[in-house]
Each structure stands twice: as C-alpha cells, then as structure tokens.
Amino acid sequence: MERRASWFNVTSVTLGLAFLYLPIVLVVIFSFNASRLVTVWGGFSTKWYASLLENDALLDAAWVTLRVALISATVATVLGTLAAIALVRYGSFRGRTLFSGMIYAPLVMPDVITGLSLLLLFVAVGIDRGFWTIVLAHVTLAMCYVTVVVQSRLITFDRSVEEAALDLGCPPFKTFFVVTLPLIAPAVVAGWMLAFTLSLDDLVIASFTTGPGATTLPMKIYSQVRLGVTPEINAICTILIGLVTVGVIGASIFTKRREVERQRAERLAAANP
Amino acid sequence: MTAAADTAPPAARQRSHPLAWLVVAIPYAWLAFFFLVPFFIVLKISFSTSAIAQPPYTPIIDIFGGLGSIFSALREFTTDNYVFLTEDSLYWRSYLQSLEIAAISTFLTLLVGYPMAYGMARASRAWRPMLVMLVILPFWTSFLIRVYAWIGILKKEGLLNQFLLWIGVIHEPLTILNTNLAVYIGIVYSYLPFMVLPLYAALEKMDDTLLEAAQDLGCPPIQAFWKVTFPLSLPGVVAGCFLVFIPVTGEFVIPDLLGGTDTVMIGKTLWNEFFSNRDWPLASAVAVVLLLLLVVPIVVFQNQERKQQERES
Amino acid sequence: MVAAVGSVRRSFAPWNDPASKPFIEFRGVTKRFADFVAVDDLSLVIYEREFFALLGPSGCGKTTLMRMVAGFEEPTEGAVLLDGQDLAGVPPYRRPTNMMFQSYALFPHMSVEQNIAFGLRQDRTPKGEIAERVEEMLNLVKLKPFARRKPHQLSGGQRQRVALARSLAKKPKVLLLDEPLGALDKKLREETQFELIDLQQKLGLTFLIVTHDQEEAMTVADRIAVMNHGKVIQVATPAEIYEQPNSRYVADFIGNVNLIQGRVSASATGATRIEAPGTGAVIELDQAIDAKVGDQVWFAIRPEKVRISLDAPLPGSPNALSGEVWDIGYLGDVSIYHVRLASGATVTATVTNQSRVVERPITWEDKVWLTWSRNGGVVLAK
Structure with missing residues (x-):
C-alpha cells in the first residue's frame, strides 16, 4: 500500500537527515580549507592532503587500524555466525540463557567497562599488550553484532531447503556449505562490514587494550583533537568518508540492478506459465 | 526456553555430526573467556589495594600456589575502594549526573527520533530502503570525527554562533561548547540512528488499515495516533531507549570532548582514574558499581530482545 | 470422475493378495513431541507400485508419518521398514526415498538444471550420466526451455514441476509427496493430479502422498488412509471409503452425508430394519450389519442418493421422510x-x-417427500 507523504513527515525526515549529515559535510568542506583555522574559510586548497602523505605517524596508525579491522572482522564473522547457528538451530542446550546473555550484553555494555575488563584479563593471564590484544578485544565485541545480524536471517530461513538437500543425499556438514551458507551470505557479509566498521571506529576499548607500538587511527585522532586540531585530520576523514560513500553507493547500485533484473525475470515467468 | 525447544525443528537435534557440538562450544568458550571471566577479574581487583608495581595492585592471587596462598591473598582483600567511592563526592556525583544526562538525552533522542522514524515509515515504498540507508550511512564514518566536527560548530567563534549572529537572533556569541548542552547535542546526534532504526522497524510493519479502521470508527487522526499508532510502536520505543540509555550512561568520548569541567560523567571519571591516576583497583570498583547500576536495564533489554526473536521465529 | 479413475487399475490390488510382500511397513509406530502425541501406536502396510494417500485434517500426524519414512523424524516407539529393512538410524541422506516438499524447497541459488542434478551429484554419478538424466527429467516435466533459469524466474506451476523432477531424478524406491499441489490454483491442481497418476504408472514407482484435500486423495490414490489424532481410522480404496465408510468420522470427512440416529429393530442376513423415532422414519436395508437388535446406530446416506419428490409414497413404506424445503443452493450442475x-x-x-x-x-416452503433405495445408505455403529 502506498502511503502519502505529508509536509510534516517530509519536514521531520529532512531536518533529521540534515542534522545527521551537517557535521560530515563540514568536515569535507574544511579539509579543502587553505587556512589553518578550522572554522575560518581561507580559500580552496589541497595542501592538507599533500602534508598528510608526509605524516608517517598518521599513516602508520591508519595501517594498524586497517589490519586490526580486517583480521578482527573476519574472525568475528566466523565466531558470530557459529553463535547465531547455535542460538537458532540448537534449541535449548545447557547454559543457553547465559549464552544469549553474553551475546546481547556487549551490545549495550559501556565501552569503558568492556575495555577495562579485557585489559585486566590480559594482564592477569600475562599476554603482552599490543596489536593482537586489540584484535582479541575487537573480535569479542564485534562477534555479538555479527550474531544478531545473522540470527535474524536464520530465523526467517526456510528449513525445508536444507531438508531437501539431505533428502537428496547430501550429508549435513556439506549441506551447510552448499546450501545454507550461500543463502545466508548477504547477512554474513553485512555482519562482516558491521564488525569492520566497529573496529575502525573504536577508541575506548583499543586505548585500554593496546600496548607499546600499537596506535590506532582513532587513538591518534583523539590525541590530536585534545592537543588542537590539525586540518590533516579533516583530510584523512574526507578520504575515509569518500571510500565509504563509494563502497556503499556501489553496493546499492549492484543490489538495485539485481533487483530490477529479478523483477523483469518474474514478469517474464508470469507471462509464460 | 521450552518454547524455543518446541519450535526448533527436530532434524537439528536428531542425528548430529560428531563435531556438531563445536558450533556451540567455540563461541561459548570465546565469550566465557573474553567476556565473562574478565568481570570476575574486575570484581577481584576492585577488592585489591593499589600498589606501585607491575601490575599496579596487590595482592596477586597465585592460582598455582595452592589453597594456602589463595586464602592468604583473600585475607588481604579490602573494601577500601568502595568505602572511598561513598566518601568522595566526585564519584557519587558522577554516577548521579551520568544517570541524569543519560535519562534526559534518551528522552531528547526519542523526541527527535520519533517524528523522523514516523516520516520514514510513511514515505513511499520506493523511498524507504534509501532513507534507512541514509540513516545508517553516518555509522560508517568515524564516530570520533563526527563528534569532533561538533566542536567546530559549537565553539564560541563556531559556525552556529556565526550563523545566529548573522541572522541577528543574538548579539553576543553563546557559550555552548564545554557545557552540558553541548553534551546533549552530541549524544542526541551520535545515538539518533540507534533510536530511529528500532522505531522505524516497529512503525513500518504496522498495518495501515488499523488507522483506517480507527478513523472509520469515528476517531480523528491525532487521537488515532495516540490510541493506535503509538501503543503499537511501544516495543520500538522501549528497544530504542535501552539502546541509547545504557551505553550513554558509561559514555566517555562525548563528555570528554564536548563537556566542560563540571560535566562529570562516570565513564570519564573511570578513564581518568585508570589512565591519569593509574589506580586500577579504584577504577575496577567504579566499573563494578556502574555495572550494578546498569544490570537491571541490561537484563530487561536482553529479555526484550530474546522475546522479540522468539516472536519472529 | 472418481469411479472412472478407480476402474482404470481395477486389476491392481496387492492388498487383497495374501502373498504380496509389504513394501513400506509401519509397525506399532508412536511419535511424541514433548507432551504431544503426533502418531499413536500406528500400524500400516503399503505395497510396491502403490499410489498411497495419507488423508486427514491438519495436525492428524500424516506429515510426521511421512517424515519418518524420509528420515527427518525417528519413531519414539515401533519401527518403519522399507523393503523388509528397518530404517532406524539410517539418516535421510542415506535413504532410498526422495521427497517433494510442500514449499518445493528449490535451491534459490541454483538453476533448474543444477537443482535437478543436485541429488545425482551427491552420489558421484559420472558427469555424462548426470547430463543425460537431467535431460530426461527436463523432458519428462516439459521444462527443457527453462533449464538455465533460477527458481524465482519461474511460475508456480513450473516450480512445482522442477521440484517433482528433482525428487524423481535419483529414481527413488519411494517418492514422498507432501501436499504437492497445495500452492497451485484449482484448475492447475486438477490437471496436475492426472499428470501425477500418469507419471506414477509410467515410472512404476511407489508414491506416498500427504494431503488434506479429500478430492485430491480420491483422484490420485489407489488406497487412502484416513487419519485423525495420530491414528488410522480407515484404509481402503477411494470407492470403499466413499461408499462404505467404517465410521461417522470417515463418512463426514469424505464428501457430504446425512446422518440419522436410530435403533436396530430387526436384524437378519441380508435385511436390517432401523427405527428412528426422532424423525418418524423406518429404514430398511438389504444388508446385515454389525449390531444387535436394540443397539443405537447411525444411518448415513449421501445427498445424491436421496430422491426428492412432491408426491407422497405409499402409506407405510419404509425409507421415506417428509419435510419442508428450507433452502435451495443452485450450483449449476446440481441443486x-x-x-x-x-x-x-x-x-x-x-x-x-x-x-x-x-x-x-420444487421450490421454497414446498412440502416434499424424501426417499431412498434399500441399498442407498450405510449403517455405522462407530
């Protein structure tokens, strides 16, 4: 059913979105500011991008962040998918309540608590803090998000498709890889992207769990923001925003095109029964 | 729990692969070790005494030293940290102000988010996925950067003041940055998607004919909203409020960057205790008390989520 | 229509031959889910090459029974045997049965060809053989031009045929059909019923169908088991089920029926008399019944076997009732x-x-007489 858009609805959505995007737009604009002052426009310039290329500390931090995010998102996706399967498919096993509690709690747990408790764990078991402890911490947080995303897909999954595979002689383990995984792939990919973003974005947990030598980009940005902003940060943010925008728009065009093709095919099918 | 057992198709339970238990065991073990165990360590350290050492607390329980050494360590446990929390007004003020700021900003986020989610749910079918995408998109850009952008907007010579001076509403620049107002703006801004998305999910699946039925039965539109739409969207309201309230209570970045010296939120206090004062036992005690404050909302939130999942399956 | 289909295979009746070996056998099978008994101490025999229907309302246990043959459920008690072999502990992917699912359960990420070839691939059949077999199946269900399409690019009827071809590709010993035509519209469903019969005859396979649609069961099946609350109420050919129901439940479930309560007043070989004081009727039948004089019984008669007339029969004649026309439903072919x-x-x-x-x-409020012949109805003690 089509719904009518009243002026009230249009206004509230427009204002809401403007509120969400205003700061982002400003960051992009001021990354091209010639002036060193963040809020005064001193003419167009790309000099901050050039100086960014010479700022090794910032680039190193970006590289560390990227590696942490790639590794932790991948591990979190595997663990989170397993956990989602456990929650949806294993019925009531012993300790299920505790398990689902441990999945949902990290979603709302304040970062300072998660960060502090993980740090104390690493100290207690005597792991040297650094790159890998950040990865471990991020996996723990992100896997819960992956679980929630994959779980909602598994709940609506038509089990008879798996049963059909079993019925046709495909053993359960193989069925998972041949039938189930391809069908829940969009949710798994979405979970990976969410995990990746969480890791890229995290300041608090990384600050607690890091050690000498592993500085992530958010940590670097945070320390610079506290000292006084350099416009280079605007530039690096603009690059990140650009990458994300291109990626998201690309993905949505791709899915839109597939959707159009599918609809056309369905009309075709309806035409010759 | 029994409901879940009934709905779980029997095929899964029936003849399982010899390694099928690993599906539960691996994530379970991971979370138990990296999520559950750390809480007990926090609890334990909150009863320890700060020391100039590495790690900076004592006693250190030596698990391999036998029962005797554990008992002697237990005798050294102290509740001093908790006593200190009640004595120093900084801590209980932090807790109170955190709860107050979280409650007010949750309400503000709901006020801003509801009309937005409502408008999105009323948009044409073709527009809706696009609007959802637009709400999610800012998530993908760094949280820290978005908060930092607000510094440029809110400060004395910032854009907001320039704009207000230009249109002539004010003649003197307002002090917004480093006040609680800036913290509220930052929180509403950062947590808006967490409120809008569950609200949208609840409003979007609402059946339009319900409103038509209400109007057909003589209920004017505004009243129909309060009697039909709003009650039906309550699960979304509750979910959204929890998703905002709980993490905001322990928020660190926003009060740190946007708040002033009199904005004492517990996340910031904990951070300072840990990084500046290096008092790990006291930081742990702060965390334990914060967790106790949040345990009720967290448990309610979990139950809500689980019921929601079971309804859908 | 029903009688015509039944008569085609009159010679096929292994259930009447004491020498025939059971093909599928349920021996005292009980299935419990938590505190719910889905199948209750049920025994049933199905013969090779039979087209057998499990018919009953939803929740009667028919689907559970079928899923026990496929291997998706294990009986709580009792045994299921296929060709003399106990199936206990044999997983679904090692059973020589294939199932056509109610939802079709086509793999959405695979083409029609890949769907049909899926089962053969699992057996590591040589590539050439797979291609041949897929081709054969595509021709069988007339879907050759659609081989490369994905399921979502097909109409409902086409999907149904892909599901059928996929489940037949491995030449299963038994084909299990779970409400196979439920998603089709009425006309297509009726056509497909006859296609299924042809297919079953051509391939010479054993078909086990689960349905809640009594017309469908009557059309396709050699024998029907009418089920309720996890038990089989009657197993018989469609004609027997319709004309000789063994209980009020079966008489009422299959088609329409008038039930008149009465008391046996005379019983002899070849003749029975029942008096129904409530209606003032005296019912006489040319058959012996399984009840004594004085027993409470039900007389069941199908509406098409009742004659309606404005003229009164001879006074005192049996098998007659008088009344007033209350309502007339005009359906075109019948009223x-x-x-x-x-x-x-x-x-x-x-x-x-x-x-x-x-x-x-005859029209509304006419005083009419209803009469029927001495072999028009049946007496039910249960």
Missing part, C-alpha cells in the same frame, strides 16, 4: 435442497439439473 423435518433436523438432497429449465418444479 442442493435442504429439507427441514418436523423434528427440526435437516436432510440434504442433491439433484442433478438435467434440463435447462430455470424454473424448478
């Missing part, structure tokens, strides 16, 4: 008369409309 008796009970009579005259001789 249904609801006649209210003096007792307040209603009896239904169906009359075939043999001429195009729109004016009916």
